[in-house]
Amino acid sequence: MKTVNYEDMIMKKAMNVFANEGLKFFGIQGKVKEIAPTEIVVLETKNMFMDYTFLMEDDTYIHIEFQTTNKGKNDLRRFKTYESLLELQTNKDVVTYVVYSGNIKNPISEYDCGINTYKVKNISMANINGDKVFGRLKQKINDNEEITKHDLIELTFTPIMGGTLRNDEKIVDAIKILKKVDNEYSNDVKSMLYAFANKFLKGKDLEKVKEELKMTELGEMLINEGIEKGLEKGRKEGLEKGIEKGKIEVVKKSIQKGLDNETISDITGITIEKIELIREAIS
Secondary structure, three states: OOOOOOHHHHHHHHHHHHHHHHHHHHHOOOOEEEEEEEEEOOOOOOOEEOOOEEEEOOOOOEEEEEEOOOOOHHHHHHHHHHHHHHHHHHOOOEEEEEEEOOOOOOOOEEEEEEEEEEEEEEEHHOOOOOHHHHHHHHHHHHHOOOOOHHHHHHHOOOOOEEOOEEEEEEEEHHHHHOOOOOOOOOOHHHHHHHHHHHHHHHHHHHHHHHHHHHOOOHHHHHHHHHHHHHHHHHHOOOHHHHHHHHHHHHHHEEEEEOOOHHHHHHHHHOOHHHHHHHHHOOO
């Protein structure tokens, strides 16, 4: 079974959902002109994939890499290759930002290569105080202030920030905050938080998050959608067969929302083995 890199998946989804706000969160100024391709084809027909590239309004590229490990110079050499090829193919300047999770606090940001020095801009999530984010958002809710997209992307990344709270406490607190927020992106954030839970938690801690999620609009939506699709298919194809097809549709949507196999199985009753096959088929 293929191992899922949840942190990488969540960060990429967050950039898809939030784009400009995601860049602001990482301290990157300027507006996105368009999301650029991440595939570079080199002469020996080897395809190289970057995590994220944005063409900015000033006609430069922002290249972002998400790292859960720290391999020092080897990582920087790889990023330099991406950056050089993108610059060569587009004739535009490129700046690389590297976002580290996994409690990585002081990764190297440059190395000497011949007479040159290659540099990236590092962002360590462990150096951001998640306690302050929770405190500020709770105060905004108490004061009936609007929760912005920037607030939501901060909330999304609290599980990999520093602070005094345990991972399960961070995720449960974030879900509780989202229950009080009326925003079109709330379900996206809930699904990303649950993916973090699947990465970091197990046993009773994971069950606690599952129960909290089931009481949210996202949990109710998935369950109700399964019932509705099953009844609709059932009218056309026979109840039993229709309900099964409805469940499969819910499995697909749940995978896209970032839920793990065990939770999807709890919601739909479909076996984990079958869910894994569906996951592989749509990936």
